[in-house]
Amino acid sequence: MVETTGGEPDDGTAEVLDRPLPDGVRRRVVQIVSDGFGGLTIGELPSQLRQFARFAPNRRAKFAGNAMAAALETDPLFRQRIAEKLREAQSELTGALDSGAPPPAADPLDVAAAAYVLRPTGWVKLVAAAGEEALRADAERADEESRAELERLRQELAEARGQTKAETERLRTELESAKKEAESLHRKLRGALSDVKRGEAAVRKLQAESDTARAEGQAQLSAAESEARRLKARLGEAEAALEATRRATREGRSVEDMRVRLLLDTVLEATQGLRRELALPPVSVRPAETVDAVEPGRMTPKDIAARALSEHDPAILDQLLALPQAHLVVDGYNVTKTGYPQMPLEKQRLRLLGQLSQLAAQTGAEVTCVFDGAELAAPVLLAPPRGVRVLFSKPGVTADELIRQLVRAEPPGRPVIVVSTDREVADGIAKAGARPVASVVLLKRFSHG
Numbered sequence: 001m002v003e004t005t006g007g008e009p010d011d012g013t014a015e016v017l018d019r020p021l022p023d024g025v026r027r028r029v030v031q032i033v034s035d036g037f038g039g040l041t042i043g044e045l046p047s048q049l050r051q052f053a054r055f056a057p058n059r060r061a062k063f064a065g066n067a068m069a070a071a072l073e074t075d076p077l078f079r080q081r082i083a084e085k086l087r088e089a090q091s092e093l094t095g096a097l098d099s100g101a102p103p104p105a106a107d108p109l110d111v112a113a114a115a116y117v118l119r120p121t122g123w124v125k126l127v128a129a130a131g132e133e134a135l136r137a138d139a140e141r142a143d144e145e146s147r148a149e150l151e152r153l154r155q156e157l158a159e160a161r162g163q164t165k166a167e168t169e170r171l172r173t174e175l176e177s178a179k180k181e182a183e184s185l186h187r188k189l190r191g192a193l194s195d196v197k198r199g200e201a202a203v204r205k206l207q208a209e210s211d212t213a214r215a216e217g218q219a220q221l222s223a224a225e226s227e228a229r230r231l232k233a234r235l236g237e238a239e240a241a242l243e244a245t246r247r248a249t250r251e252g253r254s255v256e257d258m259r260v261r262l263l264l265d266t267v268l269e270a271t272q273g274l275r276r277e278l279a280l281p282p283v284s285v286r287p288a289e290t291v292d293a294v295e296p297g298r299m300t301p302k303d304i305a306a307r308a309l310s311e312h313d314p315a316i317l318d319q320l321l322a323l324p325q326a327h328l329v330v331d332g333y334n335v336t337k338t339g340y341p342q343m344p345l346e347k348q349r350l351r352l353l354g355q356l357s358q359l360a361a362q363t364g365a366e367v368t369c370v371f372d373g374a375e376l377a378a379p380v381l382l383a384p385p386r387g388v389r390v391l392f393s394k395p396g397v398t399a400d401e402l403i404r405q406l407v408r409a410e411p412p413g414r415p416v417i418v419v420s421t422d423r424e425v426a427d428g429i430a431k432a433g434a435r436p437v438a439s440v441v442l443l444k445r446f447s448h449g
Helices: 023-037 047-052 057-063 065-074 076-089 091-098 108-118 123-278 301-306 314-321 332-339 345-363 399-409 423-431 439-447
Strands: 327-331 366-371 388-392 416-419 435-437
Touching (some): 023 065, 023 108, 047 065, 065 076, 076 108, 091 108, 108 123, 314 416, 314 435, 327 332, 327 345, 327 399, 332 345, 332 366, 332 399, 332 439, 345 366, 345 439, 399 416, 423 435
Parallel strands (some): 327 366, 327 416, 366 388
16 A cells, blocks of 8 residues: 655655555565675764674674664665665666666565665556565465375375384284283283192291291390300409509500619719719728828819809809709700790790700700690690600690609609799709709800800
């Protein structure tokens, strides 16, 4: 249907489609716009199409088809420019449309698309006719396809009927054979059922006898296991008691032997040291030597008094460590927090242990350094230096208690020197026979080398 407005020239521009463009015509229109699109400058393009200016024609038709169709419909100037490009590309077709006589042999879709762009008089009829022609062609094609599909289905149905008939005959034959086999199996089954019933009766009798025998055996086994567990428990208790007795005997003997041997070594070295200190001759004492007199060159009481040292003189520590089998026990954190409290605990330990290692090498004394385990946030990965035993107190035990345990473990008579400023520790170890020394004395000894 063509609509026109009164008073306007009848040149086709006033004609309006009363229905959407057929799909085939629309695709040809979009292709015409895409082909003519590349011959326009950016300024000649509508603003909404400028972003597609650099696209290839096929890609432009794919991604900007809707936008180009809308611009062609709403922008007369753009449509006029596309029409000019179309006239340049297809002069024969456009000339025929302008003269009102489209070529009869031309594709109706191409004629309708060109008419839609050029808008000659009667273009709406051309578009409608192309749409109807396309629909008619689609209908004819669909009808042909339907007839071909129907014929194919008829052939398949005939083949299926033939196959079904043959399959039915085969199944009927198999069914007859299966019936005969089933009758034979039924006869055998009835005989087997009779045998099974007789067998089940015999099995029930044997099962009852087996249950009785199993119950008696289980009772005897339970009694035997109970007796075996009782005997095994008594045997375990006896073995544990025997092992505890042996271990206590071994430990007691080894500890006492160690204490006696250490005390003996202490007495021997003390005797030798005393002999060296007093410069005793290797011969027996002569009676004349018991006479009290002053010999030339011998030390007088005044000289002995001159050897008295201050309580905080580091020379005292050297004299004590020179005693035979001397054992130096150091309250680690008491010394480090007295000498260098500003350092981290790890560096305090490393510095003290390095100095104690040098002292042990110089004096040959046994050295044990005790640290409070409560100060640790995690286990210490520490390789003790040569000549120094490093101990940390266990959880719930302070370093002071560990020091007292070390002193009590020593045999009476062995010289034990404990370095600590803690008065409670000093009093406790003094009662146990050890010699307390202030931490500052050890620090001074370190500073003097």
